[in-house]
Amino acid sequence: MLTGRVVRFDEVRGYGFITPDDGGDDVFVHANTVDGDKWAMTPGVPVEYEAVDSDRGPKALTVRVLGAGERAGSSARVGTPAAARGREPGQVGGPDDEEGLCDVLSERAFSAETTEALLTGVPDLTGAQIVAVRSRILALARGHGWVEG
Structure with a gap:
């Protein structure tokens, strides 16, 4: 296995x-x-991978994250998608949340979950409509302190 670091990754x-x-x-x-x-x-995260040469240059076949590039002092759950926390997007609480409180997500994670919810719930929205709705929802989330960053 080869090792390296993520330079950039566009989840969209x-x-x-x-x-x-x-x-x-x-x-x-x-x-x-x-x-x-x-x-x-995310940029800077160490990974191990297998690669092959393609007509456009090297291409990874399998990639495994070796570490998560979390900010110092942040919760391990911040920015983690709801599904990875053992619940559906929008579901409050979970197996490790006794008080029924929701997580505070990074703006990036909140935007990604919002995009996924819009694509799944209303698949005929255009890209421009998704961006507009997501922007308004993010502004609302900032105002209520639902996101950090």
Whole structure:
């Protein structure tokens, strides 16, 4: 297995790039090749991967996150998708939440969950409509302190 660090990853488009630790060209990575938590694919996160050469350059076949690039002092659950926390998006509480309180998400995670909810709930929305609705919901969330950042 090779090792490297995530340079960038666009969860909306479902792909990004890894810089190999041993140097060389950046390696293309598609979301479907990530083993485990795709939300952890943030810049600087160490990964191990297998790669092959393609007509456009190196391409990752399997990728495993070695560490999560969480901010110092942040909760391990901040920014983790609801499904990964053992509940459906929008569901308050969970197996480890005795008080029934909801998590405070990063703006990025909140936007991603909102986008997923809109795509799943109203699949015929246009991209522009999703962006407009998501922006308004994010402003509402900021006003209520539902997101951090």
